[in-house]
Amino acid sequence: MKFPKKLNKDNIAYRASMELEENSYVNLGIGLPSLCAKYIDKKKNIRFQAENGVLGFDELSQSNLQNPDYMDAGGQF
Amino acid sequence: MKKTEIFDSFISSLEGISDDMTIMIGGFGGQGGQPTNLMLALKELNVKNITLIGNVAGISMITGYGWIDEDKKNAIDHSIFFENKQVKKIICSFPVPAQRKPYSEIEKSWKNNETIVEIVPQGTLAEKIRAAGSGIPAFYTKTGVGTIVEENKETKIINGEKFILEYALSSDVALINANHSDEFGNLVYVGTSRAFNPIMATASKLTIAEVDKIISSRLINSERIGTPGIYVNRIVSKNNEIS
Numbered sequence: 001m002k003f004p005k006k007l008n009k010d011n012i013a014y015r016a017s018m019e020l021e022e023n024s025y026v027n028l029g030i031g032l033p034s035l036c037a038k039y040i041d042k043k044k045n046i047r048f049q050a051e052n053g054v055l056g057f058d059e060l061s062q063s064n065l066q067n068p069d070y071m072d073a074g075g076q077f
Numbered sequence: 078m079k080k081t082e083i084f085d086s087f088i089s090s091l092e093g094i095s096d097d098m099t100i101m102i103g104g105f106g107g108q109g110g111q112p113t114n115l116m117l118a119l120k121e122l123n124v125k126n127i128t129l130i131g132n133v134a135g136i137s138m139i140t141g142y143g144w145i146d147e148d149k150k151n152a153i154d155h156s157i158f159f160e161n162k163q164v165k166k167i168i169c170s171f172p173v174p175a176q177r178k179p180y181s182e183i184e185k186s187w188k189n190n191e192t193i194v195e196i197v198p199q200g201t202l203a204e205k206i207r208a209a210g211s212g213i214p215a216f217y218t219k220t221g222v223g224t225i226v227e228e229n230k231e232t233k234i235i236n237g238e239k240f241i242l243e244y245a246l247s248s249d250v251a252l253i254n255a256n257h258s259d260e261f262g263n264l265v266y267v268g269t270s271r272a273f274n275p276i277m278a279t280a281s282k283l284t285i286a287e288v289d290k291i292i293s294s295r296l297i298n299s300e301r302i303g304t305p306g307i308y309v310n311r312i313v314s315k316n317n318e319i320s
Contacts, residue, residue: 030171031175050269051199052105052269052272053269053271053272054268054269063145063146063147066145066146066147067109067145067268068107068108068109068143068144068145068148068270069109069110069256069267069268069269069270070109070268070269071105071107071109071143071268071269071270072269074142075106075107075133075137075140075141075142075143075144077145
């Protein structure tokens with residue numbers, strides 16, 4: 001990913017995801033943190049937990065695959 | 078112990094709820110785990126001066142929080158009770174969206190001095206409710222030490238660290254949601270829709286559960302039961318597979 005002059009949310013999430021250490025369990029709270037799941041290097045074997053209790057979530061679902069019973073802390077699916 | 082009663086009408090399942098009661102509403106916030114039909118019935122019942130207890134409250138209708146894209150425009154949340162001037166006080170952890178405008182109904186009521194809004198840190202809120210259901214009158218927590226949360230509360234130094242004393246939180250009624258139940262009121266939850274529902278069931282005098290369907294106890298997976306029926310006074314569903 002190229003860094004533009006002005007940071008946007010995706011750049012921040014991408015940069016923050018680089019800080020995460022291999023094999024860790026990471027709790028993502030509401031807001032920007034949820035975006036980190038999208039940019040994590042899969043080889044790092046990181047497990048994400050949402051603040052509301054799901055362990056093992058990933059990037060957001062496509063609109064047609066959203067399930068109200070599986071939500072993250074940001075109210076997204 | 079009275080048997081769990083089964084209702085097929087949401088409004089009739091609320092019988093006995095009156096003005097001035099304290100009412101818990103389950104779910105994390107958003108459509109999953111929220112007893113939406115019971116909430117609509119509670120609005121219709123039009124009881125006044127109630128105290129609400131919930132987690133994320135009153136932001137879905139302006140932000141779509143927790144509602145899938147397909148249903149976003151029909152989102153329902155705690156705002157309906159504020160529009161209808163039913164609420165004396167709300168105890169919750171997240172009543173206002175991150176964006177400043179438009180104001181949520183809760184924020185409007187608070188600004189107009191119509192409602193008291195008490196914000197409790199989310200984990201503390203969950204533990205206050207769990208404590209009430211487990212017969213624990215109060216507990217110590219580190220959350221909020223050195224902040225506004227600590228004001229007017231007892232504190233104690235334990236092993237050199239400061240803790241706040243938080244009291245248990247119970248209610249007259251809990252309106253909760255589960256995926257399905259059997260005829261004894263044993264409830265099965267799915268995914269994150271579980272949030273806050275099991276603890277509220279234990280912390281209230283009267284627990285009313287809205288379920289997608291009621292199946293026979295012969296078919297329910299007993300290892301998946303999240304709330305035993307002994308905590309559930311009433312179940313209500315449009316889809317009852319036992320007669």
